[in-house]
Amino acid sequence: MSAESVSEVGETMEGVNTNTNTNISSNDVTNFEVKELEGVRKGKSDWREYRAIELENGATCVLVSDKESKTTAMAVSVNVGASADPRELSGLAHFCEHMCFLGSEAYPGENEYKRYLSSHGGQSNASTSMHFTTYKFDILADHAEPAVDRFANFFVGPLFSPSGTAREVNAVDSENSKNLTTDGRRRLQILKAMADPNHHYSKFSTGNATTLPAANSNSDEPTTTTTTDNDSNHVREALLAFHRRHYRPDNMGIVIVGPQSLDTLQSWVVPRFAPMVDRWTGDESSLTKVELLVEQAAKEAPNNKFHQPQPPYFPAFRPELQGGTWPVLLTTKPLRSVRKLVLMFPLPSVRYQQERSPVKILSHLLGHEGKGSSFAALQDAGLVNSLSTGLRISAPDNSLLQIDVSLTERGEERWTDVASVLFDHCRLLSQTAQTAAGQCGNQQEQEEALNELQRIWSEIVKLNIMQFNQTSPGQAYGLAPGLSQSILYNGTKKCMSSGWQLEEDESTLPLGLLVDFALQLNPANCIVERCSQAAWDEQVTSTTTSNKVEEKNVNIDSSAVTFGLQKEKWYGVEYYTSKIDSDTVTRWETDGAVAPEPLGNLHLPTPNRFIPRTLELCADLTEEARRGPRIDKEIDPPNLIVDEPNVGRLWHRLDDRYALPQSSLQILLRNAAVENVFDAEEQTWHHDVDASIRSLILTGVFSDAMAQETYDADLAGLHWSLSKSSSGILLSCFGYSDRLPDLAVQLLQDFVLRPETILRESHLRATKDQVVRNFESYFQSRRADSHAMYYRDLLLSSKGGGIEQSLEAAKSTNLESLLAQHKLIFSNPEMFAECFFTGNVSQHEARQFFDSACAMLKEATAKSAPDPSKSAVTAVRKPKNRWIPGGLERRLAAGEDVELSFNSKNPEEENGAVLVTYQSQIPGWKGDHLSTRESLKSSASIRLICHMMKEPLFDDLRTKQQLGYVVSGYYDLSFSSRPHDLYQQKEQDLQADGEGAVVTPIDFIVVNILSRKLPPTEVAARVDEFLVNFREMLVEMPESQIRDHSDALGQKMLKPIQKLGSEASVHFGKIRRYAPEVLGNWKKRDASIPWDSAKVMAKEIQSLDRSDLLQTWDRVVAGKNRSRVVSLVYGKTFPLEAPKESSSWISRWNVSQNNPIRTIQDLMSKRKELEPFDAKWRREKSFFQTLGRRQKSFGVAAAAFLGVGILGYYASNKNTDSTSDRTTKAR
Structure with missing residues (x-):
């Protein structure tokens, strides 16, 4: 889930312990027993302090004190994911993740949590995988404790109200709709369709409106009937049962990171999470049918916790699923123009061998791109563009290793030869491992093979340890979620260091496991996927007309074998499975595959000459x-x-x-x-x-x-x-x-x-x-x-x-x-x-x-x-007249609305899109002596408006109206370079308003929505209606709330940079844009590179008041001189129809009477009318001459149409920008 949601007040979920004490004292921590666990092992460059504790209810928590952080972040990972979904209710774990955001008994306000975070510089998110569900947030450190309290109540006493359940199903369905046009998601669903239908991997993890029908029932009484009919009331009851079953304290990993002391962090966490109790009885005889359904599904998920024994090997893919016929060929048709060849090998899980995983060395060698590798051989032959190797699946009970190759056009034609080289490489590694293990070869060959493998293993270990110790910590928000998962399956001691091989050396090479795993990298244990249009066309041509499209039923008997054209159940995407001819398989199984031309010799990589010789710091340092x-x-x-x-x-x-x-x-x-x-x-x-x-x-x-x-x-x-x-x-x-x-x-x-x-x-x-x-x-x-x-x-x-x-x-x-x-x-x-x-x-x-x-x-x-004598450049131009190249942005005319309307050219796209972009006519701010004071105030106000608008926009259009999964409002910044010589100008020609600038920043306010619920025109009207209402929110908002937002945004801008790469990027960005202006052949008086622009901007933001925001809003968004582009793209749910002469909704908001642009030719014609955006600007009078007349016809009611609501506000008040501000203040 990429965005959070909140809901209206509702009934408290049944069977969950609630905590209504929102004023917990820090002293309350002494009322709960806490067990201190093994300390966290950290890198040498990690300045943070850690403490690992276990609460008396079994919850595991890691506290992290980061003295350099300006924010506090928290994450909770629950040891449950889609693998525990009942098959009758696909996506239930994901749906539960959504629902946990929809209020709690202690904080029943509809958007209380998200609003509080937004007001204090915070953010939040959540995600559901096959084995984990993770929630996270961060917030400015001074406001962290109330956020912790709100967050904890997700798990202690969430509100799963019937109305909230009904609405949030739409969000899940919209998220699923968004994924339908993503090749990675489509191929994932095909792979799941090929898996054992009784394996947890085969489950459909996202869910949609079919698997989770909208809960229309207002009844809060539990039922005991079966859920096989997917009745909406049963969905809610299953949701409650799922939460009780899995959201137990001993099933959670809790992490909090902040600048506070460890004792303070502990005093916040313990009293809020310690009262949680396990409400699941576990006695199947006393469970309702719905609870029994959840319990049975839970048993399908493998053990995934640190202290539990490793589950037995249970592969999701086996040859018998295709009638014992492996290798099997899978052919998929991508939406993007790609040519992929993928070899996939089912292997045992390596989750419990992270330090000495044989997959580490196999992936290292098979994915190598240096001389002697399969990539080098294939690239030299012009057959591949790229190659990568790694685990596609890493589950507690099985793994799937894949070799993913991007083919050239020639490689597509010779894909069997490419596969031959890959199998040869696998065979080389297997033979080398067996030789090193003494299973073949003479003594000298055995010693040489062992020495080479130990050298390579030693290099892997050395580089891993080096990276672990020489990496500076990142932001708290990035650390918390991964750490909360890691403590569940690695324990607290290794939650940071697991997989970094800190205690390994050349003597710990896992030779036995390497032999076992390498032996399984053969054609008889392989799914071969071809993903390209050419591969698809080949299959279509070779398939007889008698083959029928057959929907894949995930509940079919695993003994049933189907080859030919098939259709995946949830996405409806087609794919082929077929046998591979015996001659090809024989060639793949033979050393030195015969190919039309030599493909080079394969050998192990030579020693890495780029490993650092020293890690010493510069002698010039103090x-x-x-x-x-x-x-x-x-x-x-x-x-x-x-x-x-x-x-x-x-x-x-x-x-x-x-x-x-x-x-x-x-x-x-x-x-x-x-x-x-x-x-x-x-x-x-x-x-x-x-x-x-x-x-x-x-x-x-x-x-x-x-x-x-x-x-x-x-x-x-x-x-x-x-x-x-x-x-x-x-x-x-x-x-x-x-x-x-x-x-x-x-x-x-x-x-x-x-x-x-x-x-x-x-x-x-x-x-x-x-x-x-x-x-x-x-x-x-x-x-x-x-x-x-x-x-x-x-x-x-x-x-x-x-x-x-x-x-x-x-x-x-x-x-x-x-x-x-x-x-x-x-x-x-x-x-x-x-x-x-x-x-x-x-x-x-x-x-x-x-x-x-x-x-x-x-x-x-x-x-x-x-x-x-023949060069126009050298003959005519002189180096001193250097032209400064750069980007371009065009200026919209003051008061101009441009509407772009196009149909999506993606045949699978169900959604439409609305992108509303407001361009500020005042140039953006660069720095002192490079920009005007007016630019500074304008840029600061626009940034703060976007910060304040983000949460209510999401709450209204996404959470309440459920227009679509993607609903965002944000600040955008672009830069435009002058299209002529700076160096030909003289200092006295430069004006105080910055007309001599090489680069001019441009500020934007942007709203973006992806939706299949309504036509783009209606979605655009909803956006406009929100913008009308948001101005009223600015008018009515308490000064203290405005101050919260301005302080939060200012503090966020001043967060210290914690990575050298980030610091270098910031500095070079300023050099790149402003050095020519500051250090050209002329030198602007008192100007310098604006290194401290963030400080100046933060200070300005924190000084803004309501009148500043309203003045900027009325100029950029609502005023008669505002400039806007509305880009509408229509999906197949609501396609763009030919315009009718009798009526046009566009004419009702586009006051300038410009026709909507529907062709590229018209767009380019319009583009020719626009001038480049530079530092020149003037307050031009609007050409909305008919505004007064329009008031009589539609007025404020026209808010139902794009842009009219904003204009209607002014039509009804008949005020200038300045008088409207005075009217506002009078209120």
Whole structure:
């Protein structure tokens, strides 16, 4: 569940102990016995304190005091999930998760919990898996104890009212509807359909309106009749029984994390959770039929707790389920354009062998991408794009290991050869393990095999221990939920360290288990899935016309065997199962599979040369900084070390907060040629789709080409990426500082100086294929709200002509044009390197790298430079007139409403989408001396409005009206660069309002809804009605509540950064946007990079009052000068119909009388009318000239239609913006 819900007041659920004492004293903790458990083992870089306790009722709790956290987070995991669902009530565990949010006896208010969190900077969520249900929240630390009390009452005394039950079924159904167009979910349901129908894995975990019919009964009396008819009253009774059966204190893991002391945290938790008691009798003779149904279903779920014995091996998949015919071929049809080959092997559970799991080394070797791996062999042959290996299922009673391969077009044609190589690799590992175990080979071969496996195991262990000890703690909200689950199945001592192999070394290689598991990686124990349109078409062609579509019944006898075309029960998605011909199977079972061409030699990986040689901290650090993390220390801004005109800038910051041997490097090659072409006649650059797409493919080809070479670096904690943006080409590296500069230099050398050796046809073919397929399947595979965002962004921020134009550019790219694009980029004399090196790196080391990088760029420019007499760029433009590339945002006219209406092109999409976007006409705030005071107040007010609006929007449209599962309101921020030369301007030409800005921020208020309940037009009308009411909420809201919100948002903005990577990202974001403006050939008086912008913004937010918010609301949302785009996408439930001449609902809200845009051609025509958004702005008069006349016809009642309610408010009051504020204050 991705969002929380709350409900109206109702009856207390029967049979659950309630606690109505909401004023618990901290001293009450002494009334309950507490048993202290084994201490938590933590990493060397973890500054937090832990305490593990067991309450007298059996609940296990871990308390975590984090002195650096500004929030307190809490999570409760219940040791139950969908595996315990009664098959007659699929999704019951998930439904129970939803219902627990709907109030409690102690706090019966409809949205009490979520409203309290929202008012104090909090957030919450919950999720249900097959074995766990986890609830979590966080909140500003000063307001934590009341939140803990509200949260605890979910479990102590929840309200499962009949009316709430009825309404929340719709939420579950909407969530299920959202999932129907997701390939991962569709394939998951097919896999469940292939499982043993008597196995818990086969259960449908989400639920829908069919499995959980809406509870219409108002009766609160329990019944004793059977639930097989799925009567709504039985759903509620089963819900109550499920909660009593599973939500017991000894079945819960509780975690609380905050800056409070351990004693304080304990005093909050113990008195609130200790009174919980087990209300389940366990005596089947005394159970009602509904309770018996829940009890029997509970027995189907395997034991999953730390202190319980491991359940016996019970595989969800077995050859006899397909008549003993394995390998079996599963063919699925994706919505996205993908080509997948997946090998799946059922294996015993490794849940109880996490430290010495044979799957660790098998996944490491089968998923390896270095020389000698199956990936390397297949990539060199041009057959695969990517390969990954890991557990698809990790349950207490079984596992499913999968090798997931993304195929090229050629690999699709030769999929049996790809599978042959994978089986060969599995066989190599099995033979190596058997040899090492002395089961075959001579003594020398046995010793060599054992030494190699121990070396590899030792590397895995070393890297795991290193990561465990050299990782700084994250946010409290991220820690609590995972830890609450871990204490249930790992115990408290290993709840943090389980799986990190802290006590392992080369001598603990699990050789016996490795032999056993590797032997099972063979064709006779394998499900082979092909997932692609081509694979589907092959099956359709080969299937005889006599085959009929047959719905898969999950309750059929497991002995029944069906091949051919089938339909999964819950999603209705079709799939094929078929036998694999005996010749192919024989080839898979034979060493050295015969293939049309050699596929390379497979061998174990060589030693990893990227493992850090030292973890020492930089010698330049002070002794105080060396002693340990100092997250509370103020972050010093980066220092500008080098500022060389026409070459680049080097920024450096030696980390003195984290005390970790890690560094972050980002080097941006600012270069207009990446996305543009230069027009010599107009003396300017113009966006060019071909250049942009070729640059995109160029970075992808390089990443593909370097995959084998740098895979060991990734394993050793050195991560890198090369990406294209509107600003240029960005190389990012992060990881252990010892070898990071060497890696970065190698990457730059290969990309900048050796393109001919890297940019090969095989890599181009693979990358181009992925880009083309992504474009081709963009519309057919995404949700309606993604489409809505696409159309809005195509209007406001896209520089190109859309997906179709990009697709054509990608298809036309070849190796010659790619090399030409590389040459154009590096022949541009305006290229400028913006580099930021931070972390455990000295200034000297940073300068060494920067000098090397600049030398490479100069060499590349010299090599790529064309004949000056034939080059428009070099002949006409001079380096001092450098053009600064960047993003684009278009300005809507003041008072303009634009409506976009399109049908979804996803054939499976049932939902429609409504995306309402309000654009502020006042430029967003950047920092002191870079923006006006008016921009600061505007940006602060918009942020606070969005923070305040989020919860009531969700409560009204999602919880009460149940419009859809996705209901969100949020603040959005975009940036627009000036489309001309900054460096040609003089300081005296710059105006005080920031007209000389290179980059202008733009603030937005956004509402997004995904719904199949109503047509998008009606959903849009509901949004507008809410916005009308929300203004009244602002008017009536107590000042204290406004202050709560402003203080909460301000404090959230000032939360300390706890990760080096996050700090580097924030700093480089400012450098990237504002360095050209602050440090150009002219220097703006008193301006500097706004390093402290968050502090200034937080202070401004906390100073806002009601009049500020209403003034901003009336300007951005409700006023006559507001600017808005409404993007509507129609699903198949309510398709978009041709407009009727006689009536148009749009004309009733679109006061400017613009026709709704329904074609891409009209959208692009409208786009041409819009100017780029820059720092210039003026308060233009509205062109709503007919507003007075419209008041007589619809007035405030027009709130039923999109936008009219907001306009109607002003029509009825006939006030200017300023007088309406005065009227408000008078109230």
